[in-house]
Amino acid sequence: MSPTIAILAPGAMGSAVARRLSENGARVLTSLKGRSEQTAKRAAEAGMIAAEDADVAGCDIILSIVPPGEAVALAERLAAVIVRREKKPLVVDCNAVNVDTVLGIEEIIGSAQAPFVDAGIIGFPPQPGAKGPAFYVSGEHAKDLAVLKELGLDLRIVEGPVGAASALKMSYAGIVKGLAGIGSAMVLAATKAGASDALRDELALSQPAILARLSTALPDMIPKTYRWVAEMREIAGFLGPDHPASQIYEGFARWFEHLASDAKGDAVDAELLKAFAAKSEKREV
Amino acid sequence: MSPTIAILAPGAMGSAVARRLSENGARVLTSLKGRSEQTAKRAAEAGMIAAEDADVAGCDIILSIVPPGEAVALAERLAAVIVRREKKPLVVDCNAVNVDTVLGIEEIIGSAQAPFVDAGIIGFPPQPGAKGPAFYVSGEHAKDLAVLKELGLDLRIVEGPVGAASALKMSYAGIVKGLAGIGSAMVLAATKAGASDALRDELALSQPAILARLSTALPDMIPKTYRWVAEMREIAGFLGPDHPASQIYEGFARWFEHLASDAKGDAVDAELLKAFAAKSEKREV
Numbered sequence: 001m002s003p004t005i006a007i008l009a010p011g012a013m014g015s016a017v018a019r020r021l022s023e024n025g026a027r028v029l030t031s032l033k034g035r036s037e038q039t040a041k042r043a044a045e046a047g048m049i050a051a052e053d054a055d056v057a058g059c060d061i062i063l064s065i066v067p068p069g070e071a072v073a074l075a076e077r078l079a080a081v082i083v084r085r086e087k088k089p090l091v092v093d094c095n096a097v098n099v100d101t102v103l104g105i106e107e108i109i110g111s112a113q114a115p116f117v118d119a120g121i122i123g124f125p126p127q128p129g130a131k132g133p134a135f136y137v138s139g140e141h142a143k144d145l146a147v148l149k150e151l152g153l154d155l156r157i158v159e160g161p162v163g164a165a166s167a168l169k170m171s172y173a174g175i176v177k178g179l180a181g182i183g184s185a186m187v188l189a190a191t192k193a194g195a196s197d198a199l200r201d202e203l204a205l206s207q208p209a210i211l212a213r214l215s216t217a218l219p220d221m222i223p224k225t226y227r228w229v230a231e232m233r234e235i236a237g238f239l240g241p242d243h244p245a246s247q248i249y250e251g252f253a254r255w256f257e258h259l260a261s262d263a264k265g266d267a268v269d270a271e272l273l274k275a276f277a278a279k280s281e282k283r284e285v
Numbered sequence: 286m287s288p289t290i291a292i293l294a295p296g297a298m299g300s301a302v303a304r305r306l307s308e309n310g311a312r313v314l315t316s317l318k319g320r321s322e323q324t325a326k327r328a329a330e331a332g333m334i335a336a337e338d339a340d341v342a343g344c345d346i347i348l349s350i351v352p353p354g355e356a357v358a359l360a361e362r363l364a365a366v367i368v369r370r371e372k373k374p375l376v377v378d379c380n381a382v383n384v385d386t387v388l389g390i391e392e393i394i395g396s397a398q399a400p401f402v403d404a405g406i407i408g409f410p411p412q413p414g415a416k417g418p419a420f421y422v423s424g425e426h427a428k429d430l431a432v433l434k435e436l437g438l439d440l441r442i443v444e445g446p447v448g449a450a451s452a453l454k455m456s457y458a459g460i461v462k463g464l465a466g467i468g469s470a471m472v473l474a475a476t477k478a479g480a481s482d483a484l485r486d487e488l489a490l491s492q493p494a495i496l497a498r499l500s501t502a503l504p505d506m507i508p509k510t511y512r513w514v515a516e517m518r519e520i521a522g523f524l525g526p527d528h529p530a531s532q533i534y535e536g537f538a539r540w541f542e543h544l545a546s547d548a549k550g551d552a553v554d555a556e557l558l559k560a561f562a563a564k565s566e567k568r569e570v
Contacts, residue, residue, distance in 0.1 A: 099478055122487060134491075136483060160479040167478030171471040172487055175495060178471070182463035185530035186456040189523060193384055193452030194445040198421060202407060202457055206419075209494030210460060238474060244543035245470035248536030258529035 002026050003060035003147055006051070006089070008074060009035070010043035014065040016125035017153070022047030024151040029056055057081040057089060061145070064093045065121070068230050071095040075108040083112035090144055092137070094119040096231050098170055098238035099163040106139075106162045115141040118162040120169025126152075138164035170238040174249065177228055179210075180217040181252045184259065187218065187276045188269055200280055215280040218273040226260035229253050287311050288345035288432055291336070291374070293359060294320070295328035299350040301410035302438070307332030309436040314341055342366040342374060346430070349378045350406075353515050356380040360393040368397035375429055377422070379404040381516050383455055383523035384448040391424075391447045400426040403447040405454025411437075423449035455523040459534065462513055465506045466537045468499040469544065472561045473554055485565055500565040503558040511545035514538050 005021055006029040007014045018028040029051040032040050043050065056062060057078065064074050071093060082088060091109045093102055093116070102118050109116040116139065123133025135155045137145055139162035149155040158164045190199040203211035221228075236249035262269040290306055291314040292299045303313040314336040317325050328335065341347060342363065349359050356378060367373060376394045378387055378401070387403050394401040401424065408418025420440045422430055424447035434440040443449045475484040488496035506513075521534035547554040 122491070134487065136487075156483075158480060158483045160483075163478060164480045164483070167475055167480040168483045168487065171475035171478075171480060171484050174471040174474075175467055175488070175499075176492060178467035179464055179495065181530075181533065182460055182467070185524070185533065186459040186463070189459075189528075189530075190452055190456035193448060193456075195443060195449045195452040195456060198441075198443045198445075198449070198453045199456050202419065202421075202453065203460070206407070207461060207498075209498060210464065213492075213494060214460075239470070243474075245466075245474075245536065245540040247539055248466065248470065248533055251530065251533030251536050254532055255530040 002151070004029065004058075006030065006056040006059040006062045007048065008056065008062070008064060008078075009066050009070075010039055010046065010048055011065065011067075013121065013125045014063070015042050015046040015048065016127075017063065017065065018043070018048045019046040020126040020152045021148075026151050029059060031056055053077065053081045054084075057085050058087070059089050061148070062089045062091045063119075064091070064095060066095055067227070068095050068097045068101075068234050071097050071101065072105060072108070075105040079108050079112040079114075082109070082114050088112070088114040090115050090117065090141060092117045092119050092145065093166075094121050094135070096120070096169055096173065096234055097166060098234045099166050100237065101234070102163055102166045115144070116162060117141050117145060118165040120165040120172075122169060122172055136165045136168050138162060138166075167238070170235050173231060174235045174238075176217075177221075177231070178248075178252060179213065180221045181232075181255055183210075183214040184218055184221065184269075184273055185255060187214070188272055191272050191276065196276055197279075200276065204280075211280055215277045218277045222259070222263050222270045222273065225256040225263065228256045229260065232256060287436070289314065289343075291315065291341040291344040291347045292333065293341065293347070293349060293363075294351050294355075295324055295331065295333055296350065296352075298406065298410045299348070300327050300331040300333065301412075302348065302350065303328070303333045304331040305411040305437045306433075311436050314344055316341055338362065338366045339369075342370050343372070344374050346433070347374045347376045348404075349376070349380060351380055352512070353380055353382050353386075353519050356382050356386065357390060357393070360390040364393050364397040364399075367394070367399045373397070373399040375400050375402060375426060377402045377404050377430065378451075379406050379420070381405070381454055381458065381519060382451060383519045384451050385522065386519070387448055387451045400429070401447060402426050402430060403450040405450040405457075407454060407457055421450045421453050423447060423451075452523070455520050458516060459520045459523075461502075462506075462516070463533075463537060464495075464498065465502040466517075466540055468495075469503055469506065469554075469558055470540060472499070472503065473557055476557050476561065481561055482564075485561065489565075496565055500562045503562045507544070507548050507555045507558065510541040510548065513541045514545065517541060 002025045004027045010030045030048040119137045138158040232253035236246040239246040287310045289312045295315045315333040391401045405421045423443040517538035521531040524531040
């Protein structure tokens, strides 16, 4: 029999994961406590069943998929209801949080005597017909999630303890989103100094793979930078406050804050980034 | 008749440029004032002729090729001797300095009534048989350097005023060396958290071009990071102190300082970076 799975919260990623699982036969619960009507509608469309926290605690598996800043509070809320149940659910933290944070969450869930798995999601929310995103999982209970593979998720086990999957997610995002960060900063500075065409030409000549990546990443990042701010602070925390590279990621947080406010406002920088990428694509043809 | 060219200083880049120019028929002067015997030997081997500053000022073209922190002092030293000559040399600043710095240097050279060109060198010192590096030049006198192309340099005119070539150099280095910076920081953090194999696998799958770039860049950067520290501070200055992205480049300066001291010391991080790159190359085969 298919397991009962709870996914909190029913955001863009959470509801798309729920849709894939329910389409493959899983019963998927969620909590709509304090959520908007729009979210309730999205959850229902994804095949999710609204439930009280006590019922969430009675599921076989609980996936926590929330913005990084809400991960600890959700773990505490779950632990408070799980502690009262005899049969414990397997709790999976899928959030872009740093290793220390996920170790803290493991402790919170452990205080309710429930098994815990660390997970990191890499890629876009599940789309019909596409395989991704990748669900990297680590920790001694990671193998108990094999059922999620049968239910259509691209599950990949990282050999290592709780923390290894989050470390992978942090380091991967630190490279890919970091490249978007330096690329956007330098393209804008070159454009304002009248050197953007020369920069594009030199990259095309000596670093064509980087130019191709930036041509995709620069327009794609614009509506996402507001979410990347907290993720960059998590990466700085992953390195630790005294780490000689943590300032780089504090800097990215500040830069993405600027780009997010530009995108919400007059979008001057957003338009310049799109223009650079559009010209780059043209020359690739 | 071939022009007389002065190149200061006869460092690794300066003497390699001199060799190419002298092999193609140019008479190349340099100053050995205060330089070591080893440098004097390297200069002689590159076909350079030792000269006093007064003779340097009498050349047709002067190329300034020094570490970024020495560019302004050299300009002042040159202006002091050029001001006394009736026939003025064309002075070219080839250094990795920010736009404000090169505008200041233009003013210093202008105070001696000499024409000035902004240049940025992208690539390794000239090697026998290879075309590079690229000499990007900008400003109204850039076209007067066409003779350097005939003498074997890969000269490329950037349309734009003094500052455009330096902006290109800054933004290009900010992307390429920045990627090495984030890549090295994240690969080391992933390795220490036991997630380096998973990181390599995920990059190979979803970002193969970035993995290929890091496999080359991570071992290559180790002996160079000590020079990149000042260059990262120039890029922070290029953005300006109040720019929302300048902290990223201050962060890179600090990170490269750490990697430089690691490389000079027990090289723990250097070995981990080499190990990651070696495994990546293996899987590409």
